[in-house]
Amino acid sequence: MKKYQLGEFEEVVMLTVGILYDEAYGVSIKKEIESRLSRKVSVGALQSALVRLEQKGYLRSREGETTAERAGRPKKYFQITAYGKKAMEYTKSTRDELWKAIPKVALDVKMVG
Amino acid sequence: MKESAVGSDGPPKIFLRLFRWYCHPKLRDAIEGDLAELYHEHVTASGKRIADLRFIVDVLLLFRPGIVRPFQHRQPFYNHGMFKNYFTTSWRNLISSKFYSGLNLLGLTLGLSVGLLILFWVNDELSFDSFHSKTDQIYRINVNLESSGNKFAVPVTQPTVAFYGLKEVPGIKQAVRVSDFSNYSVFRYQNTALKGNVTVYTDPSLFTLFDYKLLQGDIKNPFPVTESVILTQSAAKRFFGNEDPMGKVLVADNKDNFVVSGVVADFPGNTWLHCDMLFSTELTKKKYREWGWRPFDEEQWGNYGWITFLQLQPGTSVKAVEDQLTKINIKHQPTLKPVDIGYYTLQPLRDIHLFGSDGNPTGMQTVKIFSLVAFLILLIASINYVNLSTARAVLRAKEVSVRKIIGASRYQLFLQFIIQTLLFFTIALALSFVLISLVMPVYNELSGKSMHFDLFAPETWKVIGITFLATLLVSSIYPASLLSSFQPAQALRQKLSWGVGNASFRKVLVVCQFTFSVGLILATLIISHQLQYVLGKSLGYDKSHVFSVNMNNMGGHYEKVKAELLQQKVIAGVTSADNNIVNVPGASLDVDWDGKDPNRTIFVHSTKIDPDFLPLFNIPLVEGANFTGAATDSAHFILNETAVRETGIKDPIGKRFRLYSMEGTIIGVVKDFHFLSLKQKIEPFVFSYQPESSRLFVKASGTDIPAAIRAVEKIWTQYNEGFVFDYSFLDQVYEKNYQSEERTGRLFSIFTGVAIVISCLGLLGLATYTAQRKVKEIGIRKVLGASVRTLSLMLSKEFMVLVLIAIVIALPVSWFLMQQWLEDFAYRDNIGWWVVALTGIGTVLLAFGTVSIQAVRAALENPVKNLRSE
DSSP states (O other): OOSOOOOHHHHHHHHHHHHHGGGOBHHHHHHHHHHHHOOOOOHHHHHHHHHHHHHHTSEEEEEEEEOTTTTTOEEEEEEEOHHHHHHHHHHHHHHHHHHHHSOHHHHHHHHHO | OHHHHHHOOOSOHHHHHHHHHHBOHHHHHHHHHHHHHHHHHHHHHHHHHHHHHHHHHHHHHHOSTTTBOOOGGGSOOOOHHHHHHHHHHHHHHHHHOHHHHHHHHHHHHHHHHHHHHHHHHHHHHHTTTOOSTTGGGEEEEEEEEEETTEEEEESOBOHHHHHHHHHHOTTEEEEEEEEOOOOOSEEEETTEEEEOOOEEEEOTTHHHHSOOOEEESOSSSSOSSTTEEEEEHHHHHHHHTTSOOTTOEEEETTTEEEEEEEEEOOOOTTSSOOOSEEEEHHHHHHHHHHTTOOOHHHHOTTOOOBEEEEEEOTTOOHHHHHHHHHHHHHHHOTTSOHHHHOEEEEEEGGGTTTSOTTOOOHHHHHHHHHHHHHHHHHHHHHHHHHHHHHHTHHHHHHHHHHHHHHTOOHHHHHHHHHHHHHHHHHHHHHHHHHHHHHHHHHHHHHHTOOOOOOTTOHHHHHHHHHHHHHHHHHHHHHHHHHHTTOOHHHHHTTOOTHHHHHHHHHHHHHHHHHHHHHHHHHHHHHHHHHHHHHHHSOOSSOOTTEEEEEOGGGTTOHHHHHHHHHHSTTEEEEEEESSOTTOOOOOBOOEEETTOOTTOOOOBEEEEEOTTHHHHHTOOEEEEOOOOSOGGGGGEEEEEHHHHHHHTOSSOTTOEEEETTEEEEEEEEEOOOOOSOTTSOOOOEEEEEOSSOSEEEEEEOSSOHHHHHHHHHHHHHHHSTTOOOOEEEHHHHHHHHTHHHHHHHHHHHHHHHHHHHHHHHHHHHHHHHHHHHTHHHHHHHHHTTOOHHHHHHHHHHHHHHHHHHHHHHHHHHHHHHHHHHHTTOSSOOOOOHHHHHHHHHHHHHHHHHHHHHHHHHHHHSOHHHHHHOO
16 A cells, blocks of 8 residues: 555654644744754755645645744744545554564564664 | 844855745745744854854755756747757858848948947047046146136146145145156266156155056155156166166256156056156255245245146035135235136046046047047948848848748747847957957057057957947847748748838938938038148248257357358248247236226236347237337337237337336237137237347248258257257147147048948948849840930939938038037138038939949840840
8 A cells, every 4th residue: 555655754744743733834843853852853854844745735834924033934834634644644553553463572582682 | 142143144145045046936935934033043042153054054955856946947948959050041141142241241340440449549538547546536726717708727726725725725635736847858877868858847646646656666755855756667768778777867968967766657648647757846946945936835826837636535525625725825915816816626637638627628529529420430330231131131031931931930030130140240340350450550640549459458348348239239120120020921922012111211221321421521521621721821920941949058149149040041030039939828917007907807928039039930010110129128018919909008109018027118019920729819919028038949041941950950069068959840839739630630531431431332232232123124124225324324313312312411410510619719711612512412423433333234234134034
């Protein structure tokens, strides 16, 4: 089933957009990922991921308010679409299935190693 | 940290611009907002430097697919192959009709070359003194006087103005005085003795005020001692060759020694100052002290001999400085009435070349006239191109139609013909470069300039670029839009109904062309006629065979020398005076007579002469008698008629007259004679007596002039050992006064010649084309019995009507415009109506000659040959 394609970083972005719900725009998403996962996110990587996700129809955007710090440019808020939700659920369920399929022994060994 | 946030002035501009450029427009605003927000945070958190750095990294990392805007479909249509094809067809077209291309190229090359040459001249005129870094702050002081309704301004002033001005007027930053008194005639270094060096006296500030480059010497102290001299580079070369001139000693007139304290780069052609040697004003001051004159800086209020330049502080009111200086001047001369002292005006340095000291745009007028001529010549050349290329458009009709049928858009065809014109013009321009560089030396000689044709100078390209683009624009648009407008179906069927309308447009253009040419011809004739008149006019005195020489050390032996000279058969007369009669510009207000109106002043020119002066120059007396040489003559005056009229003295003989401190009586009145340029009216003149003056005038009898010169030289050198015998004929001095007019006239006639040649080339092309088109008609007419004469007339008629219309328009317009030029001359002579008529007839003949060559050739051809085909 290649129906829903979602890369690792894309998934993180989708989840974060979900967490922020009504407050998800470029900078807030970036900060949220950086604080929660303590990893650096470049504006370029984030923006290209957002563009891709919007093109795939997982996210939709609307224009928001402007502030002085933004030099008069509007914020662009993102929201998860129904289709996007399906894609996330699909990804999660495939993961879960895979998890379940792992024999307990295999994991034990790993932990020791 | 907070401070840096306050002081931050946004992210690095260049990266922001880069981002805006490459980012997809849909994303641009939101991402830029994010970047700005982050930047703002970073500045507050870690300072501007770090924030900038992060911003730059972000911008660079944002450059990735998905964010970068698509480039491909924004690019305009460009088709390399098509352009190549345009060039190929243009080139083939050019090659295939060599006659027309040749005519067209010749006309265009001539037009461009002459147009460019004139514009180079104009550019040079306009560039005068614009190279100084302080040009806009520098002003020259002019003295203005008004006498008996005449306004009068001189560019020279007293040395004291600069001295007091610097002390008392706050806006004046620097001042420099320059004067070209020549106290010495020969300078010698070891065995090299040179005369004819132009010497000036100047303040050291000359080098800080103006951008004259001091190659050697101290700019802060260019004249370390009073007896210092600064040479120009070429003067230094003449004296010292390749030796280092610094510290070398020049001997002046075998008596005074000067130390070379500096070398200045040769003065460029486009500046007001031209000299070979510069002395310090300190030397002038010393000389004044030695002669017992009043102090130079403080009290020389009557000495109008110094060109003075001021540098004003930026923002200073010129009017205020003028008023303050005028007040200073009046304050220091309490014995004179303010009206006699006059007032000062400051003239911007940029204007002094093209405007007279009274603000008259004398030079500017010539510049304007020449610009107009350049414009007309370029227009005539452009019209030629338009006419020849549209006339031959028929031949391209099929090509255009086929291109259109295949699918060429009108825009493409338009482009094709623009490119063709461009190619043509580029070839013409290249050819005119060759032509210009060939004639540049001759042109320089004619115009009295030293211009270089340097293809790598930006200045050159400014002129070339504007000219080229303007002519290209004018000549390309009409043919291109006409050619691209053909309807293929009609054009292929040879139904060229559009041809009627556009032939009449061509006729209008031919009329324009000839109107310009005929106008220029008449203008040239009027100018040369006026100059002939001026140079040949009876001046009221006879200066033929008279030459003059400075007495120098011969002073004191005048009577003896005169007696010796008069014994020679080759010498007809000898006299002495303190002015050269050819030009006596200086005038004084310090005169008085009985019955003088105290509120009215007049300028009087004066010269000191001996009794032989009037007979030698053949100036007739109207009343009274000449000086006799008696001692009482020192209190006698001879006036000219104008002086008598202006002063209003009735029965002048025996009346009292005062000139400066000289009181006396009037003993004679001479007929008016011209002692100024003929542009000016004759002014009041007074002769006073002096048995011996600084200048010796010798009239040769005319049989053997070289012998007369040798005789004078022999005696002169007896007294002036070590000096160079330097004489000048009055005729030559006189002609020099009209040099610039003569130059203008000569250049003008050359330009006119070129204009008429280009016009005729165009006419020739059109006539040839018409003859070709009518070849069958001519054949049929001939078969039916028409004579060669009637056929030629038929072909010529069409064009002759156009030329006649042009003449009718041009002659009155040009005549009217030239009257304004003539108004500059106080004495002028208008050309007769027959000259105007001759201009018209000449043009008609020239045009007829050009056209009939083709007409006769077409008429003479064997009709069978032309009718056989098809």
